[in-house]
Amino acid sequence: MSLTSEFTKGLWKEIPPFRLVLGLCPTLAVTTTVENGLGMGAAVIFVLTCSNALISLVRKLIPKEVRIAAYIVIIATFVVAVELLMKAYAFALSESLGIFIPLIVVNCIVLGRAEAFAGKNGVLLSAADGLGMGIGFTMSLVAIASIREILGAGQFFGISLFGPDFQPFTLMAQAPGAFIVLGLILALMNIMGRPKIANG
Amino acid sequence: MEYFLMIISAIFVNNILLAQFLGNCPFMGVSKKMDTAIGMALAVQFILVLAALIAWTVEHYLLVPLDLQYLRTLAFILVIAALVQLVEMFLKKSVPTLYQSLGIFLPLITTNCAVMGVALLNIKKEHGFFDALIYSTAAAAGFGLALVMFAGIREKFEFSPVPRPLQGTATALVTAGLMSLVFFAFKGMI
Numbered sequence: 001m002s003l004t005s006e007f008t009k010g011l012w013k014e015i016p017p018f019r020l021v022l023g024l025c026p027t028l029a030v031t032t033t034v035e036n037g038l039g040m041g042a043a044v045i046f047v048l049t050c051s052n053a054l055i056s057l058v059r060k061l062i063p064k065e066v067r068i069a070a071y072i073v074i075i076a077t078f079v080v081a082v083e084l085l086m087k088a089y090a091f092a093l094s095e096s097l098g099i100f101i102p103l104i105v106v107n108c109i110v111l112g113r114a115e116a117f118a119g120k121n122g123v124l125l126s127a128a129d130g131l132g133m134g135i136g137f138t139m140s141l142v143a144i145a146s147i148r149e150i151l152g153a154g155q156f157f158g159i160s161l162f163g164p165d166f167q168p169f170t171l172m173a174q175a176p177g178a179f180i181v182l183g184l185i186l187a188l189m190n191i192m193g194r195p196k197i198a199n200g
Numbered sequence: 201m202e203y204f205l206m207i208i209s210a211i212f213v214n215n216i217l218l219a220q221f222l223g224n225c226p227f228m229g230v231s232k233k234m235d236t237a238i239g240m241a242l243a244v245q246f247i248l249v250l251a252a253l254i255a256w257t258v259e260h261y262l263l264v265p266l267d268l269q270y271l272r273t274l275a276f277i278l279v280i281a282a283l284v285q286l287v288e289m290f291l292k293k294s295v296p297t298l299y300q301s302l303g304i305f306l307p308l309i310t311t312n313c314a315v316m317g318v319a320l321l322n323i324k325k326e327h328g329f330f331d332a333l334i335y336s337t338a339a340a341a342g343f344g345l346a347l348v349m350f351a352g353i354r355e356k357f358e359f360s361p362v363p364r365p366l367q368g369t370a371t372a373l374v375t376a377g378l379m380s381l382v383f384f385a386f387k388g389m390i
Contacts, residue, residue, distance in 0.1 A: 024224035025313040076274040102273040176381035183373030190365035
């Protein structure tokens with residue numbers, strides 16, 4: 001249980017949302033473009049790291065019965081902070097991410113890590129866990145978003161790749177494409193290695 | 201007539217789960233058996249509508265007059281968490297059989313994006329109280345419909361030879377994608 005191992009587990013072994021099947025709603029919704037994926041990822045890194053750290057800091061002061069409620073209040077505070085920061089400094093991004101920014105408060109990854117890790121471990125370890133999971137989540141978002149944006153709109157990060165005559169596979173940019181791409185990547189990862197936690 | 205369109209749109213065209221991506225975690229986690237799916241659908245139906253209406257009231261009678269809209273996320277999630285807690289306590293005392301059969305799913309509804317999502321969408325769409333009531337009921341019904349349909353399909357999966365890597369959540373996701381595609385056809389209805 002070292003600092004580096006807690007950090008790196010979120011990058012592959014327990015990467016959300018693939019190995020740790022949590023946080024599906026934003027994964028499907030914001031991966032239409034890489035820019036959205038990165039923006040959401042950054043917001044989640046912020047909230048996850050900060051809330052993990054703070055919850056770990058006060059974990060001995062919270063009575064067991066109101067544990068979840070206390071976690072939710074702490075997480076919600078950071079989500080409000082990130083909401084306002086994004087509205088101020090990245091307005092276009094906050095508009096395109098829409099209600100999914102406030103929905104970070106019910107993102108199972110954030111509450112899940114608070115409950116499973118930050119509530120029982122020290123501050124530095126919890127912060128490392130949060131940071132690792134956040135970065136892993138961002139990497140997953142960017143991977144899915146790349147596929148969906150390249151195939152669905154013929155562009156990457158807004159830069160057109162194939163020229164104006166390209167007929168994109170628009171399904172990829174819409175709801176069904178999100179589900180299917182996520183499912184196929186999950187299958188790919190299952191081929192690549194036995195998942196630590198059996199999912200499904 | 202306008203309400204009819206709103207209901208059709210919320211249940212079929214912009215299905216809260218298959219088109220708006222809200223409520224996915226329980227969708228994947230609860231849909232393996234029909235009875236748990238139905239239980240979750242009913243519980244969500246009840247709590248979503250109640251939570252959305254209470255949240256609407258909080259927004260319009262507390263947050264707006266006091267100019268505290270930026271605290272909306274915090275206020276709404278507290279409303280939802282409190283409501284789920286109260287419903288749990290109430291069910292435990294008065295209908296213990298129902299409480300037992302819902303088991304862990306009841307507290308899980310607190311983190312259901314659909315509940316928080318619909319509460320937020322009512323504000324975003326600037327619904328009045330009655331509109332919010334209709335929209336929430338229809339959205340929850342759409343969620344329940346998708347969930348029950350999905351459970352029916354997944355129960356059949358138990359008997360199909362699915363390739364190893366695709367087993368479990370992977371196939372579930374691809375199936376959800378195909379369901380979403382089918383619901384796309386409803387766009388032609390409006």
